[in-house]
Amino acid sequence: MDKLKRILKLSIIPIGFLQIFLMQMDSIRADLNYNHNENNNTIFESVPTTVKTYENDTVMLPCTVNSPQFYTRWYRENDMIIDSRHQDVPPPERYHLWPNGTLQVTNVQTEDTGDFRCEVINQSGIYGEQEHAIEVQYAPTVITSPSGTVEFQIGTVFEIICEAKGYPNPIITWRRKGIDQPNQSDRLENRKRHLVEIESRDDSGPIECVAENGVGEPAVDGIYLNVLFPPEIKVLQSIVHTKINMRAHLECIVISAPPAKVQWYHHGVPVTTDMRIARNDVEIHRNRSQSHYYTETKHQLVVKKVRDSDLGMYECRAENKVGFKSSTIELTGRPMPCLFKTSPVQQPGTAHTLIWQTESLSPISEYKLKFRQVPSGNVTPQNRPPVMNWNELTIPAEFSEGSIHVTTYTLRGLQPASVYEVAVTARNRFGWSDNSKIIRFATGGEVELNYSTETHYTSYDDFEDNFLNDHSVSSVQQYSAASPSSPQSPSSSPSLSSSSSSSSSQVTYARATVSANNYIKFSFSQYLKLLLLMIFYLI
Missing domain, CATH: 2.60.40.10 (Immunoglobulins)
Structure with a gap:
């Protein structure tokens, strides 16, 4: 009963008293640790050491004390390594204990990284202990997955x-x-x-x-x-011009990874090879490497003697396990698009001589020339004039030998000091050529504007929306024309490979014959202003 009363009395001790008691215990524990460290400082001559070293080096961990009567015992983490009291027990390999208590570790390895502790023991027991550490630094290794x-x-x-x-x-x-x-x-x-x-x-x-x-x-x-990736196809020549009984080559280059299977089609039907139609597949890069792991192959379809039935659309179709791609090539006997050339003759005010050429392996039968007058000067959306209709002329072709055909034609009855657009197509027994690029000229000279050097328009109406940007002829440059001559074909026909004026780089320019002192550059609006100013002074 008395014992129970004592327990009940203890159970009603205030909480605040317990907190004060715990704080006093922590203070006592800190004092003990301080006194322990102070004792260590007075016992040991050595100090705690962390040795940073490299593989295969030798490390010395000191454990020296002031008292001559002591024994030394070393621990790695919590495992004992060596005890000086037991000389008959050999230490582990690479470890050696010196008489002053220093531990020597030779040929250190990465696994030697860790904490070491030495204990100093006298007759009455553990006299003191000291912490050391070894950090073995080594080069990195890496593995990816x-x-x-x-x-x-x-x-x-x-x-x-x-x-x-x-x-x-x-x-x-x-x-x-x-x-x-x-x-x-x-x-x-x-x-x-x-x-x-x-x-x-x-x-x-x-x-x-x-x-x-x-x-x-x-x-x-x-x-x-x-x-x-799925196949990629490059076609260097999308239209191949030929004639009957001529040899024709259709070519596509296929790039893919993995390699693609390529099949040729004519009007949707697979092409069957025989003695007259053959295939030739050549890998462009034969030596594969890490940087060139994909295949790049040139595929040729060779028609040795072209027939009428061989003409039409061909399809180069490539397929691998990733996807497929196809490109079309037209085999045709039609003429190539006509190219306009600069006229070397001096142009009168109401006429203009045009020169164009085309390439056709078959004789040209006729040309279709379209021209119209276009607005000039300062054209804005507010004062935009109505678009003029195209005038169309059918011009019979003259017989000429070879594949290059050059034609000269003079348009008469034009309005003076005006700008015109002109385009032409050619026809042979296989049909009409694609449209030429549209060029512009001014009566008395030639104005050449670059609509697009890359796009072939199939309809003249495609140009209706471009008037506001291109019809304003801002500058007219004087030049010396060639000596007057009859509007005949030049003695030497220009080559199709030569660059024509209408395909110049992105430059809009005009050339015209202008009678002015010192060959001053005038725009049409400037010329009219000057003329009005002269009339004013004369009045």
Whole structure:
């Protein structure tokens, strides 16, 4: 009963008293630790040491005391290594205890990194203890997963994991094609994850994980990415001109990974090869390498003697496991588009001589010439005049030998000081050629404007919306015309390969014959202003 009363009395001790009691106990514990450290400082001549070293070096961990009567015992973590009281027990390999208590570790390895503790023992027991540490620094190593050469399609998202080892802990960075990449991954200890999204075949190449910690050379490992993509087709000549009984070559270049299977079609029907129609497939790059892992093959369809039935649209169709692509090539006997040439004759005010040429392997039967007057001067959306209709002329062709046909024609009855547009097509037994590029001329000279040097228009109405941009002739440059001559064909026909005036680079310019002192450059509006000013002074 008395014992129960004592317990009940203790149970009603205030909480505040318990808190004060615990605080006093912590203070006593701190004093004991301080006194312990003070005792260690008075016992040991050596001080706690952390030795940073490299593999295969020798490390000395001191444990010297002031008292001559002592024994030494060493621990690695919590495992005892050596005790000087037991000389008959051999120490582990690479460990040696010197008489002054110093522990020697020879040929240190990475696994020697850790904490060491020495205890000094006298007759009455443990006299003191001291902490030491060894940090073995070594160059980094790295392993990636996956590794080696990998193949993925465009649109694939995959992950590369990089595991690095080394001391100090390595810093990991990523490189693509030798260029450092921003950190896009989460770091978990020495593991880094890198997400890769394949957007195009240009993403192919090395992706490397680089680990470095200042010890030795950086470690590098990674993958080489080959991007699989559907075939790409390049057609250098989309229209092949020929004639009956002539040899014709149709060619397409296919680039793909993996290699593609190529089939030729004529009007949607697979082409069957025989003695007259043959195929020739040549790989352009025979030596494969990491940087050139895909195939690039030139595929030719050779028609040795063209027949009427061979003409028409052909299709080069390539397919691999990723996808397919096709391109069309027309085999035709029609003439090539006509090219206008600069007229060497001096132009009168109401007429203009045009020269054009075309290439046709069959005789030309006729030409269709279209021309119309276009607005000039300051044209704005507010004062835009109505578009003039095209005038069309059918011009019989003169017989000429060879494949180059040159024609000269003079348009008469034109309005003076006006701008005209003109285009021409040619016809042979196989049909009409594509439209020529439209050029412009001014009566008394020639104005050449570059609509588009790359696009062949199939309808003249395609140019209606371009008037506001191109009809304003801002400058007219004087030039010396050739001596007057009859409007006949030049003695030497210009070659089709020579550059024509209408296909000059992005420049809008005008040339006209103008009677003015010192060959001053005038626009039409400036010329009219000058004329009005002269009339005013004369009045």
